[in-house]
Amino acid sequence: MTQDRYNSSSIYNPFPMRVVAKREEAPGVRTLKLEFVNQEDHEFFTSNYRTGMFGLYGIFGEGESTFCVASPETRKDYIECTFRQSGRVTTTLAGVDPGDIVTFRGPYGNRFPIEKFEGKNLLFIAGGIALPPTRSVIWSCLDQRDKFRDVTIVYGARTVADLVYKHELDEWKRRDDVKLVLTVDPGGETPDWQDHVGFVPSVLEQVAPSPDNTIAVLCGPPIMIKFTLNALGKLGFSEADVYTTLENRMKCGVGKCGRCNVGSVYICKEGPVFTAAEVQAMPQHDL
Amino acid sequence: MAKIGVFVCHCGENIASMVDTGKLVTAISGHPGVAFSSEYKYFCSDPGQETVKRAIRENNLTGVVVAACSPRMHEQTFRKACAEAGLNPYMLELANIREQCSWVHTDRIEATDKAIEITRALVEKVKRNNDLQPISVPVTRRAMVIGGGVAGIQAAIDIATAGREVVLVEREPSIGGHMSQISETFPTLDCSQCILTPRMVEAVQHPNIRVMTYAEVEEVDGFIGNFTVKVRSKARYVKMETCTGCGDCIQKCPVKKIPSEFECELGNRTAIYTPFAQAVPNVPVIDRSRCTYFKNGKCAICKKTCQIDSIDFEQEDKTEYIEVGAIVVATGFQVQNTSMYGEYGYGRYKDVITGLHFERLASASGPTAGKIKRPSDGKEPETVVFIQCAGSRDASKGVKYCSKICCMYTAKHAMLYAHKVHHGKSQIFYMDIRAAGKGYDEFTRRAIEEDEAGYIRGRVSKLYEENGKLIVRGVDTLLGKPVEVEADMVVLATAMVPQPDAKEFAQRIGIGYDEYGFFNEAHLKLRPVETSTAGIYLAGACQSPKDIPDSVSQASAAAAKVLGLFSKEQLEREPVVATVSDSTCAGCWGCVIACPYNAIDRKEITDRNGNLIKRVASVNPGLCQGCGTCVSFCRSNSIDLAGFTESQIFAEVMGL
Amino acid sequence: MTETFEPKIVAFVCTYCTYAGADLAGTSRMKYASNVRMVRLPCTGRISPMFILKALQKGADGVLVSGCHPGDCHFAQGNYHARRRWTVFRSLLAFTGIPEERIKFSWISAAEGAKFAELINSITDEIRALGPFEQYQELQKVIETQSTY
Amino acid sequence: MGIQEQYRTDAANLLDSGAVKLVIGYGEGSTPERRRPIFIRSAEEVGRLVLDANCIANLSAYLVPEGLLSDGKSVAVFLKPDGIRSVNILAAEAQLNPEQVVILGFNIDAGLANPLPGRKANEFAPLLASLKSAGLSTDLQREADRLEQMTAVERFEYWKEQFSKCIKCYACRQVCPMCYCRRCIVDVNQPQWVNTSSHTLGNFEWNIIRAYHLAGRCVACGGCDRACPVNIPLRLLNHRMSKEALDTFDHFAGESADQKPVLATFRQDDPETFIL
């Protein structure tokens, strides 16, 4: 299916998407909810999208920017994406309103093999703006909750304000089939903050479930990943059971433009989802 | 995406008659990002502004373009409306489809197309506008008044009386200006000195006024609320602090035959002198170029004469930097040199004089003690010819403008002459009699009817001397006949022109001037006492020819502006200032060199441990005036100007 | 070039002098050609050479850059800086074959409404006579229109 | 002792005495005629230094990378007069402290490299003054004249052809000592003033804006022209700018370390023949 579509029309010609909702998540961080303008585009997405994949979101005249699809594979009527306003494209995307048209190319890349997670305990670990990719997997699992055993979510941000998806955090907090652990960096707490204060790796060491029969999904900035992997190692997690995502600068999204490769790996094709073991095998300097 | 509202104003018929506003609205409503568009007869009216405000609120507009008149006209009006509707006032652009479109074009289709393009470009610009906040700067609540004529004195007294400090700077040894040279004033014929001297004294004695005479403004630095003025007090060689003004030194000074500037060279003065008897301060100065002591080291009689040792030959010029928040420029005018009129014989015939000479002749304190005597032989002239518009309203030789006061002072001169020389006969050549003003026309009528001034409508073509008489030839255009008058003295009503150094002075302090050198007001009608440089105001004849009442009114108006500025400790300024991107600045300092305001400093960027990482440019928003010279210099595009950012201009051009 | 060719002229002007001069032309109801689109800037010192290039890319057949007379700059020196930049940039454009006749520089004060109107008319006539300047825009397509593309 | 031997000895002494931490010079290249920049950090290595008439590159560009001079230590560099002028401009634009630059000066005359007396940039002032009075290259002027004599249409065609070759590899920029910006205008994307595409318009913009940015700063070392892999005569653009700066503003790039940038200064009586 992917091949057919790619070969019959330019991979570079994006799908028009209508913005249907916009949410301010944290300072400079926004979520857009997009719906397909064309039915065949939607069908293509529906038949190809799996959690973990990413897309190129764009505005004609400004360009495209890469981020994950933050909505789960169990909800394919729309696409949600969450991004921080920083460059030219994200600045423009931050300014769109419901009714406006943006573009989407994708879904690209590999996915979290959640069928392999079935019957296991799940530990989700996310830092800051990296909750969106994690959240896609989380909902993909929670929407079929009975297939998995215990679900633990550890999410940390620099400050309370920087926590994204606050309404969903509340929802997860209320659920008794999810254990949610929130933390903010020291100094980032507000006076009424009830949860943890501390960096994710150290909080993790206090709250992590047993590594037995547990899959960990870890997303965050490079420095957090590095320390969290150490912590997971100490806790006894095998590198093969830890999944993470890598994000590099991308332009084409389809393994041609040569920008995203780390070693011989094209993040856009063979990623963005990797096991910790795969990440360790890459040239670390180029990450 | 941005939600821009576009409001197309008809300006009555001013725009709508030449621009198809309906077509403009239709075209613009289809433009990406335009969320609302409408047209209305007068958007500047209250209901018009209400429409704008309602549309902003109801549509959550993120920017507004008003397609109407020039931003110079109503930008503030609509900014205020935006602010009242909760939109940042800088999210507004005015598309000028009146002054630069409907009023200047004759083809409705072309004008409409142009209006659409102008408006679209500004929609694109306003999409990139940013919320800006006015900049607050502290105000030094002290004013400087430059020029100690009647306008300067009035402005100083008004500001001082309201409780603010004033520094009054006059370059002559005494304040008083031209008004102190005048004999009587129209239309009341009261003595000029009599009404001016008390004001001069009031100024010099006012606790809030510091009078600096014989002093020149050399430089003005800074900006509204925060000027630093460099003033050089010229050496008087007489100690201000101790001199009692007894005048002994003047009496004894052996150099007596110096033509007096104050007397228009009709009288003489000494080398140590005060310009006139009622000078304020009454402290003489030594004219170094004429003084024997300074020429050859001998004499020093004044020093010997002075009982309180107030003569100090060692005195030097003194430079001071004075901080002020506002400046009133009241540097006055001069009388035009009329020598370009060969036909009038000025400079060739001693008895052809200017109006100002006549004032001195008529002045009770003047060289003739108020007797009208002609300069050549001191005889009382029996026929005096006055020639109006001797320079004014003459594009070929003189100045194009009307000097405004000549009709009145010529009438006054004729009256004074009639009062002083009862058998004398005055003949006045004129083009029109312009006597608009309270009591003015009555005054000229009195000159004609009571004092028998003979008005001849026409111009003088030739003037020559014959048998000790000045023969004035001209045409009486009412009779259509040539006339010839034998006169004993001729008085030229010469034009008022700017001070000779006016242009250079304007450049020095940073204000605009017109082709003649009169200083430019910010708006002829609506901001007549302000200059385009914020914080600098105008009073008196430095702006345009004025009579005394006008000069005094304008001085009070300028004072009111200064006091308005001083009513707050902080001043809010337009946030159109430059900012530097620290991450990309390479620190080449080109901008620092280019900035006309010295508003850019070098800033050190350090890491957490205080180690220097690099040096970058940094704009002081208080000093920055927002010209953008630095922005277009910067090779790496590391400086931008709020309100006119690179992105805004790019969008505007790409939207055309 | 057809006889209906109407040039597109983009003017970059300072707000204090030339823009005000154009306003004066308006308030004086002087009539002039409608071909000019004004971009208002605080000062000629703000005008960067890129503005001119972008106007040409956007299809301008002529560009006018105008500000206060020397000595009259509201910002004291902006126009002096601008003059140097224009001197240099103008010679560069000329050297690269962008006709000097298409890039005009002028000083127009706030008082010179008449000069503004006359200038717009004269440069419009001049540029109309020169014809369209599509060569610059078309540089964008040189590669894909080559026979070897 | 020939100049090569002499300068090898000088370099060894400078390194041994600790006067400099690094010598930037020329070494053998991949063909007999080629010389390549080399970096010598110890006296033992000075034998690799070569100095002859093939040493034409302006090595001053290697002085500006961030961090090289930030420790306050000095660096010696082989420079021709054009390189000395570059050092002056870099000093005038606060990119380096000329006191940290030890110049091993030479010029090439009649196929030979000859030593120039002096060690610090300011010691070469008389030399630079004489270069200024000697004027710009007459060879370049002859080439430029050929273009000036064309009609505008012909010139436009000429440059269109030349710029259509440009591939935006930025070798001209990277090799140029004056292109030290932390962010080049072409990398500014908000807004995108210069089209990054290497279509002829984008190339036109790039080459024009670079020439403009070099106005009054180019020392005619020819580095960009030689570096250009597609042989665009960049020297002519730069020469035209240098000529404008010299003829109109009496500005000779790099004459001294306190020279003010020609485009950040002005004179009230600057000529303005073209302004209406």
Next chain:
Amino acid sequence: MTRILLHSRVDDCLSAWRSAGFRVLAPSKRNDLTRFDEVHAASDMALDLVLPERTIKDHFFPQTEPLLNYRIKKQAIESDEMLPPQQKRIFFGVRPCDASGLEIDDALFGWDYKDRYWFSRRENSVIITIACTRADDFCMCTSVQLSPDSTKGSDVMLHPLKDGRGWRVVTLTDRGKELAETIASMLQEDASETAPAASVPVKFDLDKVTSWLADPSNFESHLWKEVSQRCIGCGSCTFLCPTCHCFDIQDEGDTYSGIRRKNWDSCSFAMFTMHTSGHNPRNTQSTRWRQRIMHKFNYYQGKFGVNSCSGCGRCTRQCPVDMGITETLQEITNLPR
């Protein structure tokens, strides 16, 4: 059976091909630059060059290429893809290294999904290669296991005759055979001896190089810094490389419409991998140079089974500071075992 093409018949071939709807491109010199350009006569060709300065990659992967055009409407967008023209082309006088480059890049443009922009041009092109009888100081095809007469990427191979009258014609692919048929009448049977292929010395030990690069412990070797010290970070080596294929995508236009373009980009540029956050994985010139070498001789090999270098030597030939792949690989070769 061997057939030859005489130089004197080239013009006839050109007319035959033109009437068959082909555009013929050959090395030529125009505006001080040698490159493949459309030719109308043998006299337009510059076949005596060792190599033209520009590669034929330019005509398959142009320096800038429109991908699509777009129009921005109010709350709507429209876009149309812009594919390259369907023009049949013959590249005449290609050198074996450049022809090999095309085949090397086929792997990249063809994996997972076939890049239509590359392959529509590939499919419409016939490559007529002339074996090299001369080489210069920079040629290094033999070092990367190719040769002056390697047939990789070619449809037809022409071997220069010893007597200099023409070339022996060897067809290599169906496409080549078809093309030869169109000029069958201009070819003649002839057993003349061909000139020996150029002798190109082997400059480095590729096996040693690839195994050294494959050793992860060498990733942080001091060698990277030493060999790249004088690198100024321009993109000329990548842009003149017959196999470098990195690109950028940029939108260009005004408020109303524009074109999305694919532009060459280079791993030498500091901005290439810069994240918007400011983090740059390859933040020094030495790491960028390492990426280039690793990509050509390790990663590409690992992924597509072939090295991404065809040995043309342009990277060194035109380097402003006399650097290049050869020197680095020689340094690696010279390392003690």
